[in-house]
Amino acid sequence: MRKGEETRAKILDAAEISVLAKGFGGTSIDELIAETGITKSGFFYHFRDKNELAKALLERYVENDERIYDEIFSRARELSDDPLQAFLLGLKLLSELLSDLPNGHPGCLVAVICSHERAFDRDIQEINRQAALMWRRRFGAMFRDIMQVYRPREPLDVDQLADMVSTVIEGGIILSKALKEPQNLPAQLLIFRTFVRLLFQPATL
Amino acid sequence: MRKGEETRAKILDAAEISVLAKGFGGTSIDELIAETGITKSGFFYHFRDKNELAKALLERYVENDERIYDEIFSRARELSDDPLQAFLLGLKLLSELLSDLPNGHPGCLVAVICSHERAFDRDIQEINRQAALMWRRRFGAMFRDIMQVYRPREPLDVDQLADMVSTVIEGGIILSKALKEPQNLPAQLLIFRTFVRLLFQPATL
DNA sequence: GCGAAAACTGTACCGACGGTAGGGAACCGG
DNA sequence: CCGGTTCCCTACCGTCGGTACAGTTTTCGC
Numbered sequence: 101m102r103k104g105e106e107t108r109a110k111i112l113d114a115a116e117i118s119v120l121a122k123g124f125g126g127t128s129i130d131e132l133i134a135e136t137g138i139t140k141s142g143f144f145y146h147f148r149d150k151n152e153l154a155k156a157l158l159e160r161y162v163e164n165d166e167r168i169y170d171e172i173f174s175r176a177r178e179l180s181d182d183p184l185q186a187f188l189l190g191l192k193l194l195s196e197l198l199s200d201l202p203n204g205h206p207g208c209l210v211a212v213i214c215s216h217e218r219a220f221d222r223d224i225q226e227i228n229r230q231a232a233l234m235w236r237r238r239f240g241a242m243f244r245d246i247m248q249v250y251r252p253r254e255p256l257d258v259d260q261l262a263d264m265v266s267t268v269i270e271g272g273i274i275l276s277k278a279l280k281e282p283q284n285l286p287a288q289l290l291i292f293r294t295f296v297r298l299l300f301q302p303a304t305l
Numbered sequence: 306m307r308k309g310e311e312t313r314a315k316i317l318d319a320a321e322i323s324v325l326a327k328g329f330g331g332t333s334i335d336e337l338i339a340e341t342g343i344t345k346s347g348f349f350y351h352f353r354d355k356n357e358l359a360k361a362l363l364e365r366y367v368e369n370d371e372r373i374y375d376e377i378f379s380r381a382r383e384l385s386d387d388p389l390q391a392f393l394l395g396l397k398l399l400s401e402l403l404s405d406l407p408n409g410h411p412g413c414l415v416a417v418i419c420s421h422e423r424a425f426d427r428d429i430q431e432i433n434r435q436a437a438l439m440w441r442r443r444f445g446a447m448f449r450d451i452m453q454v455y456r457p458r459e460p461l462d463v464d465q466l467a468d469m470v471s472t473v474i475e476g477g478i479i480l481s482k483a484l485k486e487p488q489n490l491p492a493q494l495l496i497f498r499t500f501v502r503l504l505f506q507p508a509t510l
Numbered sequence: 511g512c513g514a515a516a517a518c519t520g521t522a523c524c525g526a527c528g529g530t531a532g533g534g535a536a537c538c539g540g
Numbered sequence: 541c542c543g544g545t546t547c548c549c550t551a552c553c554g555t556c557g558g559t560a561c562a563g564t565t566t567t568c569g570c
Binding site for chain 3: 343
C-alpha cells in the first residue's frame with residue numbers, strides 16, 4: 101500500500117519535470133518508466149492511460165500550488181494587521197521566492213493544459229477551471245478586505261482585479277521563458293505590486 | 306511557383322488552427338494532409354520535418370502579430386497627438402478587437418512554444434525570444450514617449466513596464482482559456498489600462 | 511509549344527510510441 | 541497460508557513521424 105503510493109509519486113515526479121519541459125506530447129511513457137525503473141505494465145497498473153496521468157499530475161500540482169499560496173499569504177498576514185500591507189508583503193515574499201529559483205519558474209501545469217485544450221477530456225479542463233476560480237476567490241477575498249479599509253482611486257471589479265494576480269503570474273512565466281530571463285517574472289510581480297499600492301494610495305498633495 | 310506557396314499556406318493554415326487547439330504533439334501530419342487534400346510526400350516536399358513546420362508557423366504568426374499591432378497603434382497615434390492618450394486609446398482598441406472575437410483569442414503560438422521548450426531547436430526558441438524583444442521595444446518606445454511628457458507617480462523600469470503589456474496579454478489568454486471566459490482577456494487589458502492611466506496621472510487634490 | 515524546373519503522387523518501409531491482453535510472481539498483513 | 545496489492549514479462553496492435561525513391565503532372569520562362 102505505501103509502496104504503491106511511493107512508486108506512483110516517483111512516476112508523477114518524473115512526469116511533472118518532463119511535461120513542464122517538453123509538454124505532454126513530448127513526454128513518452130517509455131521515458132517515464134525508464135527514469136523510474138518501472139515496467140510498462142507497472143505504469144499502466146497505476147494509470148489507466150496518459151489522460152489519467154495528466155489528471156493526477158494536475159491535481160497534485162494544484163494542491164501544492166494552493167499550499168504555497170496559503171503559506172506565503174498567511175505569513176504575510178501574521179506580519180501585518182493591515183490587509184493592504186499584508187497583501188503587498190505577500191506579493192513581495194512571492195516575488196522573492198520566485199527570484200530565488202535558480203533556473204526560474206519551471207512552468208505552470210495549468211498553462212500547459214490550456215495550450216493543449218482539445219487533447220484532454222472535460223474532467224481535466226474542469227480541474228483547470230476550478231484552479232483558476234480558486235485563485236480568483238483567494239485574491240478576491242484579499243481585495244475585499246482591503247476595500248473595507250481603503251477606497252480605490254479608480255472603481256474596478258474585484259474579481260477582475262483578483263484575476264489580474266493570476267494573469268501577471270501566468271504571463272510572467274511565459275515571458276520569462278520566451279526571453280530566457282528568469283528574473284522577469286518576479287519583476288513583473290513587483291510592478292503589479294506598485295500598481296496595487298498606487299490604486300489604494302490615498303490621494304496625496 | 307505561386308501554386309507552391311498556395312499549398313504551403315494551406316498547410317500552415319490548417320496547422321495553426323490545430324496547433325493552437327491541441328498543441329504540437331496533438332497535431333498529426335496525417336491530419337494536416339487529410340485536411341489540405343495533399344499526400345504525405347507532398348507535405349515533406351514543403352517541410353523537411355515537423356520542426357521546420359513549427360518554424361514556418363511561428364515566423365508567419367509573429368509577422369502577422371506585428372502587423373496587427375502596427376495597425377492598431379498607428380491608428381491610435383493618428384487620433385491623438387498626446388503619447389499617453391494615444392497609448393491608452395491603443396489599449397482600448399486592442400481590447401475591443403479581442404472582445405469582438407466570437408470564441409475568444411485562439412491562443413498565442415509564442416506561449417505554445419514556451420510550454421514545449423525542449424521539444425524545439427534553438428532556431429525556434431530564438432525566433433520566440435526575438436518576438437518578445439520586439440514587443441518590449443515597441444511598447445518601451447511608447448512609454449519613453451509618454452515619459453517625455455508625463456512624470457510617472459512611481460519610478461519604474463521602462464523595459465519592465467513594456468514587458469507588462471505582453472505579460473497581461475499572454476496571462477490573459479491563459480486565464481480566459483482556463484476559466485472559459487473569453488471576455489476575461491479584454492477585461493484584464495482594460496484594468497492594465499487603468500493602471501497606466503493612474504501611473505501617469507498628475508497628482509490631483 | 512517546348513523543355514526544364516517545380517510541385518507534387520504512390521508505394522513501401524522503419525522505429526518509436528500509446529495502449530491492450532493475459533499470465534505470472536514477489537511481498538505483506540491478517 | 542491465504543489473498544490482495546504491486547508489480548514483471550511477453551507478445552501484440554494501430555498510429556505517427558520520418559525516409560527513400562521512382563514516377564507523374566503542372567507551371568513558367570523562353
